[in-house]
Amino acid sequence: MNIPTWLDALIAAMLLIGAIVATLGSLGLARMPDFYMRLHGPTKASTLGVGCTMLGSLLYFSTSGEGIRVQEVLITVFLFVTAPVSAHVMAWAALHRRVHCSANTRHPPWPEMDRAPVTEHAASSAPAGDKESAD
Numbered sequence: 001m002n003i004p005t006w007l008d009a010l011i012a013a014m015l016l017i018g019a020i021v022a023t024l025g026s027l028g029l030a031r032m033p034d035f036y037m038r039l040h041g042p043t044k045a046s047t048l049g050v051g052c053t054m055l056g057s058l059l060y061f062s063t064s065g066e067g068i069r070v071q072e073v074l075i076t077v078f079l080f081v082t083a084p085v086s087a088h089v090m091a092w093a094a095l096h097r098r099v100h101c102s103a104n105t106r107h108p109p110w111p112e113m114d115r116a117p118v119t120e121h122a123a124s125s126a127p128a129g130d131k132e133s134a135d
Helices: 005-031 035-063 070-096 120-124 128-134
Strands: none
Touching (some): 005 035, 035 070
């Protein structure tokens, strides 16, 4: 079966967009200064980049006479469900572990992020003048 030229161009555009977005996400992973920014690039790139690539593949194989492939649909659905959830879980774990963010971050997750957490032992071993100023 012969694929129309407009559909062939659409498939090529989807594959090209997917490749460009995936490349930009990889560059974001390599160049961003802290964990939270590094997490953003590949998550968006994997969702949009691989999604465009899979959509282009799905269009090609469904119009070439082989029909819609279940594997491609399942991969796309699995990717769109798991990528945002895994990014959310990793960001939540980083916040819970108090992973530091870049000094250029406008709104850090909490004001005292760059200070070490104060424990009871550290507060009780502080000099007397510091205890009074803390109260």
